[in-house]
Amino acid sequence: xxxxxxxxxxxxxxxxxxxxxxxxxxxxxxxxxxxxxxxxxxxxxxxxxxxxxxxxxxxxxxxxxxxxxxxxxxxxxxxxxxxxxxxxxxxxxxxxxxxxxxxxxxxxxxxxxxxxxxxxxxxxxxxxxxxxxxxxxxxxxxxxxxxxxxxxxxxxxxxxxxxxxxxxxxxxxxxxxxxxxxxxxxxxxxxxxxxxxxxxxxxxxxxxxxxxxxxxxxxxxxxxxxxxxxxxxxxxxxxxxxxxxxxxxxxxxxxxxxxxxxxxxxxxxxx
Ligand SMILES: [Zn+2]
Numbered sequence: 001x002x003x004x005x006x007x008x009x010x011x012x013x014x015x016x017x018x019x020x021x022x023x024x025x026x027x028x029x030x031x032x033x034x035x036x037x038x039x040x041x042x043x044x045x046x047x048x049x050x051x052x053x054x055x056x057x058x059x060x061x062x063x064x065x066x067x068x069x070x071x072x073x074x075x076x077x078x079x080x081x082x083x084x085x086x087x088x089x090x091x092x093x094x095x096x097x098x099x100x101x102x103x104x105x106x107x108x109x110x111x112x113x114x115x116x117x118x119x120x121x122x123x124x125x126x127x128x129x130x131x132x133x134x135x136x137x138x139x140x141x142x143x144x145x146x147x148x149x150x151x152x153x154x155x156x157x158x159x160x161x162x163x164x165x166x167x168x169x170x171x172x173x174x175x176x177x178x179x180x181x182x183x184x185x186x187x188x189x190x191x192x193x194x195x196x197x198x199x200x201x202x203x204x205x206x207x208x209x210x211x212x213x214x215x216x217x218x219x220x221x222x223x224x225x226x227x228x229x230x231x232x233x234x235x236x237x238x239x240x241x242x243x244x245x246x247x248x249x250x251x252x253x254x255x256x257x258x259x260x261x262x263x264x265x266x267x268x269x270x271x
Contacts, residue, residue: 001075001076001170002058002073002074002077002078003058003168003170003172003173004057004058004135004167004168004169004170004173004208005173005208005211005212005214005215006073006215007055007058007059007060007073008055008212008215009212009215010060010073010078010079011053011054011055011060012212012215013081014053014060014079014081014104015053017081017098017100017102017104018050018053018062018081018098018104019050019051019052019053020049020050020051021049021050021098021099021100022047022048022049022050022098022099023045023046023047023048023049023050023064023096023097023098023099024046024047024097024098024099025042025046025095025097026041026042026045026046026094026095026096026097027042027094027095027097028041028042028093028094029088029092029093029094029095030093030094030111032111033074033093033108033111033112033113033114033115034072034074034111034112034113034114035114035116037094037115038116038117041115041117044066044067044117045064045069045096045117048064048065048066049064049065050062050063050064050098051063051064051065056122056123056128056131056134057128057131057134057163057167057168058072058073058167058168059071059072059127059128060072060073060079061122062096063122066119067117067118067119067120068117068118068122068125069096069115069116069117070114070115070116070117070118070122070125070127070128071106071113071114071115072113072114072115072127073108073113074108074110074111074112074113074114075110075112076108076109076110076112076113077106077107077108077110077112077113078106078107078108079104079105079106080104080105080107081102081103081104081105082102082103082105083101083102083103084097084098084101084102084103086103086105088105089107090109091107091108091109091111092105092106092107093106093107093108093111093113094106094115131163131167132163132164132165132166132167133166133167134166134167134168135166135167135168135169135204135205135208136205136208136209140166140201141198141201142194142197142198142200142201143197144201145192145197145198145200145201146192146194146197148165148189149189149190149192149197150190151190152188152189152190153188153189153190154188154189155185155186155187155188155189155258156178156183156184156185156186156187156188156189156192156200157174157175157178157185157186157258157263158258158259159189160174160177160178160200160204161174161259161261166204168208169204169208171239171261171262171263172236172239173204173207173208173211174263175238175239175263175264175265176207176236176237176238176239177200177203177204177206177207178200178203178265178270179237179238179264179265179266179269179270180203180206180207180237181196181199181200181202181203182199182269182270182271183196183199183200183270183271184265184267184270184271185256185258185263185264185265185270186256186258186263235247237266238253238264238265238266239264240262240264241253241264242254242255242264243255246266246268246269248266248269249266249268249269251266251267251268251269253265253266254266254267
């Protein structure tokens with residue numbers, strides 16, 4: 001599933017191809033995404049220039065002259081840059097055709113992705129208005145994490161993955177950040193000290209930042225029509241490494257289940 005680093009990687013991959021381009025046509029092949037694509041959208045979008053690209057949580061934002069397109073990749077979606085006349089493949093649902101001759105093409109086998117257009121401030125759109133802070137926001141700091149953990153008995157990993165408290169920390173990154181911060185995933189959130197909270201915030205940012213940079217590297221081939229979504233590859237310390245030696249100390253990595261998701265940790269490095 002695309003997580004925050006994949007969405008940011010997608011944004012960075014699109015940016016040089018999209019910025020400043022005019023949309024010559026919006027072609028919809030399948031309107032039934034998570035929410036139906038608005039019927040009048042082709043007429044609304046045609047002729048508008050893309051003035052900026054952005055991201056909020058896992059939403060991609062394309063700022064146009066008269067509003068903003070809000071794209072969500074869902075569980076399985078990707079937005080690729082292709083020559084506008086590239087043959088369509090199964091699950092291609094829409095094309096934003098640009099005057100440079102390329103198309104931003106959305107493919108999503110499971111159709112949990114979505115596309116909205118708003119003329120107002122996108123941050124006040126119903127999909128974005130109530131989102132928690134971004135991991136890279138100054139608001140998400142050690143004090144914030146300390147405050148929100150005080151009364152919570154829930155395991156720290158589940159708290160990190162709660163998008164009402166901080167957005168964009170998925171299963172892989174929660175496990176990896178806790179390893180870096182040397183905190184066991186099952187620790188009750190309220191047992192964290194101020195120092196633990198500060199270390200964990202730094203670890204979350206470091207892991208996500210590294211994944212974004214790694215994703216940027218694989219996206220050099222972004223113009224290829226092979227459908228490769230360009231997900232990052234990086235050196236994981238514990239995720240999906242059950243029973244294998246910890247990369248730091250050699251102790252066997254353990255796997256446990258928390259809230260139906262697998263968590264991984266080193267019993268020697270993490271307390
Ligand atoms: Zn270890």
